[in-house]
Amino acid sequence: MSDYERVREVxxxxxxxxxxxxERQNGTLAMIASENHVSEAVMEAQSSELTNKYAEGYPGKRYYGGCEFADDVEELAIERAKELFxxxxxxxxxxxxxSANMAVYFATLEPGDKILSLDLTHGGHLSHGHTANFAGQLYDVEHYEVDAETGRLDYDSLREKAESFDPDMIVSGYSAYPREVEWEEIQAAADAVDALHTADIAHITGLVAAGEHASPVGVADFVTGSTHKTIRAGRGGIIMCDEEFAGDVDSAVFPGAQGGPLMHNIAGKAVGFGEALEPEFEAYAEQVVENAKVLGETLQDHGFSLVSGGTDTHLVLVDLRDSHPDISGGDVEEELEAVGIVLNANTVPDETRSAFDPSGIRAGTPALTTRGFDAEAMETVGDCIAKVIDNVGDEEVYAEVAATVEDLCNEYPLYE
Structure with missing residues (x-):
């Protein structure tokens, strides 16, 4: 690992x-569901000389010279992604x-067209049409919700909403939904109203690649995602579609929404996709899901309520209102970080608090699984989380939990 000597000189x-x-990453437990730890190979690729290279256009059709190696890297990333998905x-x-979502919208919609997507407080994402985001400002957006009782998507209700709203596009895929998505049901709702369907798999890209979650590729018209969450590749985005949409999508990315691509990040994508093609990655993804299940069950054993009653993915969403109605998710996030456990406050369905200080917390297992955490270690983590929430402000308990966190970090080192 680099010790940043050259940076220190300057x-x-x-x-x-x-x-x-x-030191912070080595010494704390990263449980933000959208975070992971990439390999040293991916980090090395992302810090390569490609950071110096402009490569506007696409392989074989660049607007600058000297792109032969940029072409090689991008073609490798593309072919590996095709094989993965x-x-x-x-x-x-x-x-x-x-950015991937923006490009799909630009490729297919006009300002004022209609988008139907999951409400942000029910697990959706800003780029699916929140009023603070470009999508909510350019398009006419309405939302569907999860069932208040089950915490799960109600596909019949979604279809009814689509029929009444008549959207031009339905967006699926979520940032805080812990259950497997039935892509075919959403595609059927889109087909019924002659709408396009974009499946955003940003959080579950790696789970889909490894076969731990059903794939929307070949089902939805467009599949977008992040390349640095559960898949551990270079930081960025990806778009997948059928050839019939290829020209429109490529033009919407460049020159429609972006200038030069970040070729050093694409190198990291290529390396990470190559790692994901190895058999070990399937075992990793399976452990990510198993660890999330164990974490959820441990928290339930301590009396905590999980949205939807559990998880099929890499995250659990805890609703604090039943077990700790006087504590907000923001309070819990702050107290846990004080002992070295880093996760985030999150809204829950039928949220009764402010989105800035919501009623839930979201915890993910990708990063800890990368460090080698198994089910037994995740049970220990769940015990630590519960102990802090049950004893907010108790410095003796905090010291005990912090010591356990330190032991876990030492047992499962990250970058040495």
């Missing part, structure tokens, strides 16, 4: 921050999952 303040961040066409240039 900019000691930045070097201090970089070293501090490495079984997609006809892949664009690996989006800078993020949100």
């Amino acid at each position: 900019d000691p303040a930045v070097a201090d921050a970089l070293v501090g961040e490495r 079984g997609a006809e066409h892949v664009n690996v240039q989006p800078h993020s999952g949100s």
Whole structure:
């Protein structure tokens, strides 16, 4: 691992921050569901000389010279993604999952067209049409919700909503939904109203690639995603679609929504996709899901309520209102970080608090699984989370939990 000596010679303040961040990641438990730890190979690729190269356009059709190796890297990323997901066409240039969504919208919709998507407080995402986001400002957006009693998608209700709203596009795929998605049901709702269907698999890209979650590729018209969450590749986004949409999608990415691609990140995508094609990745993804189940069951054993009653994916969503009605998700996030457990406050269905200080917490297992955490270790983590929430402000308990966290970090080292 780099010790940032060259950075320190030029900019000691930045070097201090970089070293501090490495120490923070090594010494804390990363449980934000959208975070993971990439391999040293991916980090090395992302810090390569490709950071210097402009490569506007696509392989073989660049607007600048000197792109032969940029072409090689992008073609490798594309072909590996096709193999992973079984997609006809892949664009690996989006800078993020949100950028990927923007490009799909730009490729298919006009301002004022209608989008139907899951409400943010029920597990949706900003880029699916929240009023604070470009999607909510450019398009006419209405939302469907999860069932208040079960915490699960109600596909019949979704179809009824589609028939009444008559959207031009339905967006599926979510940032805080712990259950497997039935893509065919959503596609049927889209077909019934002659709408396009975009499946955003940003959170579950790796689970889909490994076969731990059903794939929307070949079902939905467009599949977008992030490449740095459960799949552990270079940070950015991806779009997959049939060949019939390829030209429109590529034009919407460049020059429609972006200029030059971040070729160093695409190199990281290529390396990460290559790692995901190895048999070990399937075992990793399986353990991610198993660890989430164990975490959820442990928290339930301590009396906590989980939205939907459990999980099929990499995350659990805890509704604190039943067990701890006087504690907000923001309070819990802050108290847990004080002992080295980093997760995030999150809204829950039928939220009664502010979105800035909601009633739930979201915890994910991808990063801890990358460190080697197994079911037994996850049970220990669940015990620690419960102990802190049950004893907010008890410094003796905090010290005990912090010591356990330190032991776990030492037992499962990250970057040495």
